[in-house]
Amino acid sequence: MTWAAMTRIDTGGTDGAERAPGMLPHDPAGRDDELARLARTLLTRWKLIGTVVVLVTGLAVLGLRQLPPTYIATAEILIDPSQAQYADLADAGAPRQTTVWPTELETYMKVLWSDELAADVVNTVGLAAFTKEDPPWAPLKAWVLELARPLLPHLQDLAVSLGLPAQPPLLALDADPDASAARPGETALDKAVTVFREQLVVGRESLAAVIEIGYRAADPELAAKVANATAEAFPRELIRAEKAALSASANYLGERVTALAQELQAADAEAQALRRRLSDFGSGSLNERRYAELLKTLSEAQAQLVNARNDASLAADRSHGLNERFTTPQMKELRLQETDLARRLAELGSDLQAKHPAVATVRAEQAEIRARIRAEEEGIRQQIASEEQLRLAKVAWIEGELQAIEKELALSATDQLQLKQLTTRTDSTRLLYQDILTRYQRAREQQLMVRAPARMINAARVPAQPEGKKRLILLGGALLGSLAAAAGLVLLLELRRRGYSSAEELQRTTRLPVIGCLPAVDRRVWGGRIEGGRGFAQKVYGEAVRRAALRLMAGRRSPQGTAELILVTSAKSAEGKTLVSLSLGRQLAGNGLKVLVIDTDLRRQSLTGHLQHLVLPKADLVALLTEPVAKPEEALVRDERFGIDFLLAQETSSDPARLFGSPAMAGLLAELRTRYDVILCDSPPILAVTDTVPLVPLADRVLFVTRWQDTARNLVEVALDEIRLHGGRSCELILNAVNLRKYARHASSDQLAHFRLSASYLR
Structure with missing residues (x-):
């Protein structure tokens, strides 16, 4: 099987046709997926990720072993609001x-977390129990400081070499940081x-009122x-806070009671004076006596x-139910029945299931x-509202009668009006006084009955x-954190890497065959025989050149009897294409072929x-x-x-x-x-100048040289697109200047990655 058949690459086209090896793909955008590469x-x-994880986890284990054992004891508190509501005298009949x-x-x-509770616990347990105990991380801190002690002089020297200010001085490793951090x-x-x-x-239970x-x-x-x-201090703190709130409320209500009492005393004295002035007038005519009676009735x-309005206001508040004093005998009877049903339901619930017919019957009776x-309750509310309307109509009627009589009265109108207003205001103030006095007494009583x-x-x-x-948790965090940090570092280095790391990656990304992977050699060997050098890398380089030459000739495309024109180019300068041209030319000539190397770089003339x-x-x-007239000879x-x-270029050209x-x-x-x-043809970089563009359609094949981990990926893609655009018929790749020691970490399927296997043959 020939090398051409072995390096056949699928273009991924939908028509299922195969592309000849080395042919440029029609879809230049079909690049290697970035996520797959990462x-x-x-x-x-x-291996690097595992090493980092093992080291960090090992350090975490050593650090955790330095921590002394800590114990945690837990007590549970139940929050029950009904315990604190029995002393609420304001709404005795309201639901709890x-x-x-x-x-x-x-x-x-x-x-x-309050200061009062913390101080209570400290005073109860004893101050020494908290001040003399070292924190659990103190031994770990001392161990870390002991390990870092030899590095302190080096850190100081590094700070001086970097030009950092010498003041303030570095804190001594054996100093007590708590002493320096203490607040005045x-x-x-x-x-x-x-x-x-x-x-x-x-903490707290998720489904229960338990702390x-x-x-x-x-x-x-x-x-x-x-x-x-x-x-134990928690309920005491709740009681103290509740008593403080009740005390503040009682003090405010007491001040209001005193002020209202003084206001009522002054109003009564003023009313007595007005009544003495109107005493003679009140024993006169019928209208005058009628006026006096109406005033009294109006008051x-x-x-x-x-009172009716207060009752209506209390009855209208549906959130707390009706006050106890509005309860009728029928209401009391119904509440007793409800209490009896609740008791029966509780007794049945302890013995029977919730869906038992007896339980359902009791619940239905309870709902009824x-x-x-x-x-x-709704009927009582309506009755109270009707009573308010009647009282309001009566007051309106009396006021109307007074207004009619006032028109007939000519004497003492001003005094009578003042007495009327004073009486009304006094009655309202007296009612307010009674209400606030009742609330004040209730607040004073509740201070003695507070429960947490x-x-x-x-x-x-x-x-x-x-x-x-x-x-x-700490060990798991260290494990996951080190794994994430190592993976992130590897990904960051990969994203920062510009070029290609292996021939496999270069071939997979560009979809073009890589016929050679050449190690880096000393530039001084360019003038002599490379494969005859003394260095091991140079010997490996010679074998790699021989392999590339054999692969190059295995894919020959020119007709028999005609030389195959190979254009050697790159994306940018300093890729090593001149060395590749010279090395392949010498190797092909050594194989018995007639080889000509042309220096088409008229600007730099590197080969010359x-x-x-x-x-x-x-x-x-x-x-x-x-x-x-010039002839090739x-x-x-x-x-x-x-x-x-060689056909060299000794003169330059402007175009x-x-x-x-x-x-x-x-x-x-x-x-x-x-x-x-x-x-x-050793040509200039195709992206640097346009000198190489006219040579692309003339060449049978293009040999594209890229430098290992140096030539940016986007430059390679753009250069290959340029070759395809200008009629490049076939293209093979050379990965040049490979670091032999590092290459094995990035490649596993390339011969150069296993160069040590041939060490016994080359030394």
């Missing part, structure tokens, strides 16, 4: 709260409170003691109206009783085993510069193209050591592209094809 990079660099919302539970949990005026109690908060662990209070310490007995002390009606209670809405249901026990969950050991002829390539020079001919695109160039190449077997 995934392959992760798979190929698994039995559900704790998550927001309320979070509010209760905030109390555990910080007391022992403040420090103890800080330690308590750092070690406190607060878990845990404390972490090196001493298991201390952990249990502090957790229980915190659970009573207004007072009754105020509740509906009747709501209907009875929380109680401890499970006390903390002394833990027998140290806490291990945190260590596992490396053949200074030969006697150069007077004519050159430029002379053959510009002087009709006058410009050819032969290297007898290798049996290879090389015009010369190469002229009929003279085509005629010259046609004539040279009849004399040689292989013609290699």
